[in-house]
Amino acid sequence: MKKLVSAVSIAAASALVLSACGSGDSGSSESADYMACMVSDSGGWDDQSFNQSGKEGMEAAKKNLGIEEKLAESAGDSDFKPNVDNMVQAGCNLTFGVGFLLEDTIQEAAEANTDLNFALIDSTFSDADGNPVTVDNAKPLVFNTAEAAYLAGYVAAATSESGKVGTFGGIQIPSVTIFMDGFSDGVKKYNEDNKKDVKLLGWNKEKQDGSFSGDFENQGQGQELTKQLISQGADVIMPVAGPVGLGAAAAAKEAKDVKLVWVDSDGYESTEYGDIILTSVVKEIANAVEDTIKEGKEDKFSAEPYVGTLKNEGVGLAPFHDFDSKVPDKVKKQVEDLKQQIIDGKLTVESESTPK
């Protein structure tokens, strides 16, 4: 036992000595003059959703703009304040918070540190009563995904053989239901244009009520919900639930002849279910993050909200990939027309959740 104790103490002592050397030179090794930082919500960096996209934006900025980065993953809601505080203490010029849960934390930090810049992904700032406010050194990055989901709804309705399409969300929050609203209107538009009666299962836009899996983690729940939608006859399904969508994909694959509309990223590339993914409603968070960092680095930071739209390519419809030959040219043309109309402002996709 004596031997072991001495071995342990030697190891501990050497670790301490070395750590002192280690921490000494860590500060000077990087000479980048701009530091961008990001704090995730509890989804973590591998959530196949906004945290992951945000991190990709950071990586891209690190590569293309030569900035220094710091990342902190939150495991729970009580982690937000300490994580953001650490970023401020580390001297981050620009700190991103991912998700509406970080709204208050980012807002407080921005108000307390007016010399630093902040940004919030997927939410705007509001006061205690929920009224929108602007913070001079904090930029909200939001996405009008309803526009792209509208196009996806149109294509889904056009390619459905059963005459029923479905959707479900993770949690009923605006950044989720905005997809479902757009999807619903796209289906409706297809029915009006073509005198068809394709039904949407899982979401009722008027009542703002539908199917939700309850979180952004439980893939089994996503699989069950998808099985239910399939058994009710839906053959194109859009899960708006981050990684829970993978459960939906597993169920769809099992069922044969069921297609998916992926969200956030191009699911053909980001998941292994490319062969059943009709298209994806893409939210270009990574680009928005990179652009914001670039503005900050060039001293052009503004608190003006960034709203991703079809027009500025902040949201979009991914290519059809494997389904390219199966989507009729007529439908493709109609989608192009609709896209142009939305860009030109002739057609507005409305949703209660549209970022204002």
Place this chain on the structure above:
Amino acid sequence: MTTDISPAAPSPAPPPTAEAEPGKEQNLLQEILSGSWLVSVLAIVLALLLGGVLIAVSNADVIDAAKNLFAAPGSFFSTLFSTVGEAYSALFRGAVFDWDARTAERSIRPLTESMVNGTPLILAGLGIAMAFRSGLFNIGGQGQVILGATIAGFLGYALHLPPVVHMLIAAVGGIVGGAIWAGIAGVLKARTGANEVIVTIMLNSIAGYMLGYLLKQNWFTHTTSANPQSRTIDDSSQMFLLLPAPFRLHFGFIIAILATIFVWWLLERSTIGFEFKAVGANPHAARTAGISVSKVTIIVMVVAGALAGLGGAAQVLGTEYKLTGGISGSIGFDAITVALLGRSKPLGTFLAGLLFGAFKAGGYLMQSQTGTPIDIVLVVQSVIVLLIAAPPLVRSIFRLPTPVLKRKEA
């Protein structure tokens, strides 16, 4: 369990952990609770060593250096030690004292952050520990914390009262919330014999989904925000800060100290506490001695839930100031770990809560400064519990002698 594995466990040469007295019946809980403090300390050391291995393995630089292990062994070991050392020194700086901080205040702040993080863990941990001492596996800390936070938070923004009074009323609301939630499990166990483990686990889910539902109701959240979160609580209901601005240390920590003393008094000095322990040691004997086991079961659960509910109240009134779906984090589950590490003794639980609070506080800095995944902290915590649950393993690793059965009657 221990009697099963101890003869086979020690693989290295001399088996020092000879069979525990044959015929001596020991259940797992009692074995865990009666282990020596030395085993706890050694478990922490071992877990940190294992954490160091994981930090090294998850670091790209170390992996690169390992590829050239035979060409340049020196550089491998220096990379290895500097990586692990840097991570742990960041952990220490984030949890105790930060010598790299910009201001003196910031240097001492980490220790207070550990206390802030430890506060709900201590309170909820005391609740779990009390139940353990009475032979009840209260796995429902999470649900009780959620209920406590929900009611305390709601009273915090729904009522408008003068300072301190408001805070106390909201905190009492939290106590009542937790007490009711655990009381349900207690009554079911006492009246119908329903297993408290299953009941409390189910109540955890119910509490979580109930909070999720409430956060979607405008009458509950008092805000028009479409996001599932409540209004911020009134300033008058916040647990006031014990130190000025950059510090977050709040009155809840004082409550945690008082609660620790209360639980000690309850278990060691009060008549009812003696009954608690008697039921925990042997319910049949307790019944024969004229103690009403069902009454004790209910009271223990109510008090345990009250403590956990107070932990939830401290979280919402002391640090978070608003209700969100994830308000309870993993406090209720970490509290089980805290109670086990603290051997279900009040002081032990207090210290274990502080330690876990320190791990949490340090983990933030370790992650942001060295990029070490925060999950390492969770692994370290889990390994600690794993080792504590198997004292013979720790004893055999460190060649410690098996303790003679000198422990006081449980």
